[in-house]
Amino acid sequence: MKEIITRKSRNIPDGKELFEGISGNFKDFGQTLCELTDNAISNFRAHNIRGFIEIMLVEHDDYVDVTVRDNGTGIENMDATLTIAARSCAESALNEHGMGLKHALASINAGADQHWSIQTRTAEDAAHDRHQRVESPYSIGMPVYLVPGSGDIVDDTGTVVQVRCPMHKFLTLKPASQKDDLSFAQAASYLCEMLRYTYANLLRDEVFSILFTAVDKTGTSDDAWLAEPLEPIWRNGYTELPPVETDLGGGAVTIFCRYGSIRRSKKNAFYYKANMASSGAEIRINGRVIQHGLHSEIWGKALHPNQNRFIAQIDILSDQSAALPDTKSAKNGLREDDAKVAALFSWIRANVPEPVKDEGREQMLVRLLAEKKAAEAGVLRVSTEKNLYQCLKLQIKSDLFVSSTEGVTLFEAKAGGSKAEDLYQLRMYHDGCIADDMEVREAVLIARRHPDTVRALLAELNRQKDKKGRPYHFALSTWDEEGIVLPPDAA
Ligand SMILES: Nc1ncnc2c1ncn2[C@@H]1O[C@H](COP(=O)(O)OP(=O)(O)O)[C@@H](O)[C@H]1O
Ligand SMILES: [Mg+2]
DSSP: OOSOOOOOOOOOOOHHHHHHHTOOOOSSHHHHHHHHHHHHHHHHHHTTOOEEEEEEEEEOSSEEEEEEEEOSSOOSOHHHHHSTTOOTTOOSTTOOSSOHHHHHHHHHOOSTTOOEEEEEEOHHHHHTTEEEEEESSOOTTOOOEEEESOTTOOSSSEEEEEEEEEHHHHTTOOOTTOOSOOOHHHHHHHHHHHHHHHTHHHHHTTSEEEEEEEEOTTOOEEEEEOOSOOOOOEEEEEEEOOOEEEESSSSEEEEEEEEEEEOOOSSOSSSSOSSTTTOEEEEEETTEEEEEEEOHHHHSSOOOGGGTTEEEEEEEEOSOGGGSOOBOTTSSSBOTTOHHHHHHHHHHHHHSOOOOOOOOHHHHHHHHHHHHHHTSTTEEEEESOOEEOGGGTOOEEOSEEEEETTEEEEEEEOSSBOOHHHHHHHHHHHHHHHHTTOOEEEEEEEESBOOHHHHHHHHHHHTSBOTTSOBOOEEEEEHHHHTOOOOGGGO
16 A cells, blocks of 8 residues: 545544533532523623523422523524534633533533523524523534523523532532531522622622522522622731733733731631631632632742731733633633743732731730730830840840839740740740849749649749849749730631
8 A cells, every 4th residue: 555545534522422521620519600600791791781690599309400590692602602612602701611501511410311401582582582492411413492482581681591400419519627418508508608709809890690599398498689799808908909901921901909818707618717728819800710729829838827817819800811811621720831820920929928927826915915014114125035145145035025123024925835844945034134144033934824734843943043042933824814815806
């Protein structure tokens, strides 16, 4: 055989296999639901309407019927909409991958037991008093029905996506710390929190409204307008940069950025908890959250527990998809291999200071003690910086040094319980003072509580004499005795 023979490969995907193949990239049902919500918002954005989205969940024994209804302008091109990875029908930058709708439906159920439908009504459909309908199972060349009337669409135009979600998939959004099984009502409340967080900036700007209804097995219906964005409660305000026009490598974007230290939210299940998972940088694109908890990716090291209150909120705005950082196809993270993402991280490094370490509990207690001592009569100097054992150039500092008309008091402070070694540490400060020719009136070990062993050692040390031949004056005190109480948000 001398010549090359060419034949066309038959590589048209099998619809069923393709549908199964794209499933399974969402971490939880919340992310899946956002894909359906995103499409409605994208349509509102593209057509400049202040739309309305209704999310309804109806509990059954082993599945939940999910409906997402919007009053947008309807699906213009159903063929492209049903085509996996088609981008031609994108309406706004929120339609990024040509995947979301199919990805969501397939992830909920791509097997033999798929139950879903899409109903939509455009102005043209309305003029003919009809709507378009497609339904499971997914296949290449699947039928699109033109059905008289408006179906489940309540306004003149709009779209309704319905999908039956197996219970075990529905119950996937839960805090890592929750070991107990989740109830339907709890799962619904977690979804509300997630939606209020994901779309916080859009809810704040009142770009659309969401009505969320959950109907449990007994038929009891619970509905709520998700009007209130989920936002951090800042501790001492925040720093806000003016909107920055820049280019991350694909065209003009505007970056909004604010950062600061937050109060720990006890109400929230997932967000702004001042823990490792919820702190660090939070990246949004056109108001919609893409990723949070970023720290080592930007600053090169893991968050220190003292930095857990740090939040930097970054929102990148542009109507041009090409200008925005690339997201993963499930829109649950930024793509590390995208140069625009690298440029964004450099921008953050350049403009947001590395998270400051929060004052630890012990430092805070010492500060409060210092403030209290400074206000007492006869006090001449209160310092956390006073060097002791200067004669030996040791440069050691006691936790607190207080000099008054009555002499010097030294403190060694422990936020929790004291230990025997702490007394020896205090003795070093005491000896350092004597060596520097300062008389010590008292050396106090202050802690939350003192075990009997510490009390015994204290009595033993007080029976000894310092290098000048005077007895030591060690004492124990507690934060309670000193009346030092941490503010509630320091807990
Ligand atoms: N609720 C809706 N209203 C109007 N158009 C929609 C709606 N949902 C989907 N579409 C159309 O379907 C297309 C594909 O959606 P989707 O599969 O989610 O892809 P993408 O990931 O790009 O958003 C969208 O670009 C839009 O044209
Ligand atoms: Mg989409």
